[in-house]
Amino acid sequence: MQRFVTGPAVPQSVKDADTSSGLKDAQLGLLQVCTAHLTGEARWLKVGKRSDLELKLAAVMAEYRASGRAVPPPDCSPIFKDLVAHAGLEMAMEGFGQARKAISGRALEFIMDEMRGYPDVLGGDYSDLPPERKENFHVVICGSGICGICVAMRLQTAGIPYTILEKDDGLGGTWWQNRYPGVGCDTPSHVYSYSGEPNCKWKHFFAKGEENREYLNRLVDKYGIRANARLNTEVVEAVWDEAASLWRVTYRNKDRTEGVMTANAYVAAVGQLSCPRVPNLPGKELFKGSSFNSSRWKEGTDLRGKRVAMLGTGATGIQMSKHLAEVCEHLTIFQGTPNYYVDLPNYQRAIPEGERWCFGNVPFYERWYRFQHLLHLTDIYHESLTAGSPLNGELKQSIQDWMIGKCGDDRELLKKILPNYPPVCTRMLVDNGWIDRLKRPNVTIVDGHATHLTESSVVGTGSVAGQVIADVDAVVYCTGFQSTRFCLPAMKVTGKGGKTLSEVWGDVPTAYLGITVPQFPNFFVTYGPNTNVGSGGSIMWNAENEARYIMQCCTAMVRNNIRSLECKQEVAALYDKKLCHDLKSTVWSDPGCRSWYKNGAEGKPVTNCPYSLEDYWESACALNLDDYDCVRA
Template sequence: MPPSAEDVQPDVSQLPAWEYYPTPRRTGMRIVGFTVIPALYKLVCIGAGCAGVYMAYRVPRALKDVSLVIYDKNPSLGGTWLENRYPGCACDIAAHHYSWSFELNPNWTSSYAGAEEIWRYQDAVADKYDCKKYMKFNTRITDASFDEKAGVWKLTGTGANGEAITDECEVLVSGMGALNSWKWPDIKGLEDFKGKKMHTAAWDQKYDLTGKTVACIGTGASAIQTIPKVQKVAAHLDVYQRSPVWVPSMLAGDTVTYTEAQKQRWRDHPEELKAFYDAFCDGSEDGFKLFMANSPGNKEWLATVLKRYETLIPDPAFRKKVTPDYDIGCRRITPHETYLQAIQEKNVDLIVEKIDHIVANGVVTKDGVLHPVDVLITATGFDTSFIPRVEITGLGGLTLKKAWSDISEGYLGTAVAQFPNYFMFLGPQTPIGQASLLPYMEAQGDYIMKCIEKMQVDSIKYMSPNVQVQREFNDWSQAYLKKTVWASSCSSWYKDAKGRNMAIWPGSAKHFINFLKTPRMEDYDLVYTKANRFENLLASGLTR
């Protein structure tokens, strides 16, 4: 039956009636003549860090009839690289690897880039590709609930002026990252300290540490970068080490400052820059083999680091104090040899006695000794549960917080069973800790685009990973990871309270990228816009 006059939209009013199959927003594709036009969708991404930048670049180039909004709580884009500005903050991945494949940067100042330079790079990419027009800053989304009947996510939050805001979208993407919500350490008396107190993730850049007596609690990645800088200006520095960490040489070699001639060479010969980038990406496959337990590569790596320790730390007693007793690679490696040099300086005390409590003027250790300080730095990390700061509610009123209360499990690090049309960057079981995040963030972003395109063309109302499929993926991940150093006995944020590895992909970063190239729709539960899916799938019944 031809459509009635009121069903015919103005832009196709001149077409013969039989050529138009009217379908409003959210109910499937439209057929104009013999051309399939995807359904109109709205996509919201929470977070304007690297993930948000990629979405703003890729969505308008990969999808049609999709509107995009990116919300971020900060006044600018950048995420981690905007927020983390502690002394020495940098990426320990080679700068030319920590780059977008579509916008390689010939202008990196050195082989490893600092936080501010990385932020400037991301900001320049956003400007070049007109990404910022999709971004709404100083806006905090607090709740997102899926309306099963309508097939949309309903969002609430707070705008730039404190006003309540609402929005809705067919597809919701989390670009909030795995390590975004920093936390104070759970130490008795922390609130009683009267001196200056700072967390590395919330650094006061205006405060001058020169001539101060400083305590740094923690020896993780941020501490290892901060301590060499603080040691140079502080009158005295106490470093509280709960457990030692492996500090190998930088994986891509020592830091090299690039000459203007080298940078110009890359500008003039982009094919050489691309080959340099590709070499890093290809090398991640061999790098992954180092993390296989008891493998020749891991044993050789350990021997190399121990030999290096003998050179850098001549005192055997001190060397023993900072040498871990667990497999190298079990915890996130922290390649920063200047840390090992800094903690041996005369104005530094490495304290391994456990902290008992904190008082107004310092730190009291378990042996009863008071260590007076002017400044307390906590380098104690983030909430590593993967549970986002936004309350996410999926099918049947199930919240992500509840679903992940025992263990954070998803599907391919990118989707979650019972949370339809919800995708995420850097979810559980991604190649965190192996190589540059950006190449596999591109892979996740492209995967999301392909899923959305499939939904548009096939009139899928919503999709979510099948519960059993997700269970099998996680069972396999746990079984595979038992063969790696990540399963050995160390305290690591990769593991949950029961020792299950919830963070790492069961394979190399390149393996992850290849696996995500083609979405396995058979792994998803699909709900179509029509009771009979073929009403839209077969449409007009014609081929041309």
């Protein structure tokens, strides 16, 4: 947003012919809001004739180019209320109806904070940090996915030394690891980019894996992060040295040699979806065919003409199944839990070339598109995850009606795939021809888990077909990740008094704001307990809110000469008590809900956040040092 409000909003390099050509591919609603914003005239919000809007916006952009002036920020516009109301109109291609209610003041504050790129309201530009203390402060980040890169970008901007330890041979986290056919994002591309670093080069409305990988690595190079990253370096253990108030991080190199690195602050940016969960099925060691996990797919793998069993039908499964169904002799899918699917018209759609130009050159085109998405999310997010809410009921009915229509006369298929629990209990998936795929003659779906393997087959039991024996040449495990254990499968973390994080968490992990844990000073987790957006939204929201908070903690330590920053037990306990209470009203606490969001004997949902996007944002936007025990140098 800054490049438009500091001017010139339209540089001399933007040519009239390019403007006219690009605007022909622009969305009508965005033509309206951009013309109204740039002119300050609300009447353009109601103009429905494309040609009039294109001509006016082209003329206005030419005037801005000639004058070299900037565009007023949206909230400084005299027609801001009209612009906001317009953003609530139907977004049919994105799957949103008209907004159900007027946006709240807090939700609007949250969205505007994102529009500005989540500036640090406490730290400013960090010019006040004492140079010597800053230079002697070192942060170790384990992991280089979306969250790890986000923390690194802020540290780099502030000039605070840091090192990323990454076990893979490249940066990008899940987008570096996952190379299976059809891999892509089921979150809209333009909200799957950092708010302060929008990507105007997306080729698809829902980006494919390679696009995400390219975007993240472009930022890695822009910020100079690569020079601070050690690849093929796996964290083994992190131990808090109480006497020195330092973390001692043991790492293992590719050649199996080990070393120790010290850190004033340690960030476990491993995430929830990095350590695969492969079921230990009886007979697994007997199977003579090939088998592998989807997240460890090897490029060049050829399954043409093979009989393949695919275990799992989550987001990865439905993406990969398209390729498998097209190349395999026969594909047998062991479903496990049936899922809800939403049909989004834009899901497989490429962004027209002209509109890609608009995203990069029309002032605020990309910002208003993102604003629209966020307004619609705040409109429905919290109610959709609330058990028994009218919206959740409407969602269930509309999706089930759609599934019934897609199955047609195939009642046996419908019985296999129709969920009997409320929507949002499990991850909402995006349909990419899934039901049509299940009707193919070379595809069989089993509505149950695989129970064991033999030398040449996978055996399972379905409620419709009974026992199924699938003779196969290969098994593909699309069985998800150890999401409810967070960073624990990847490393051992030992805090004060020799207590390990595994001991403190047990089966039910918890953290204050999902970020920090008592007894573990100067330790932070990203995408931690109860931070997942389980009803839409984007992990970018997690990354940016958490990275800003972690940055505030680190800069507070530098600024105030704090050696040890530890969340108070009573603060964490009070937060967890409220969290547990609020989780009870969500669909994840429904007795019929079984998903990777839950863990432990209590069945407490441990991955997902029960709060609205704006409520969590408000909790995490500004560090309160009163929440911490601080030991100064």
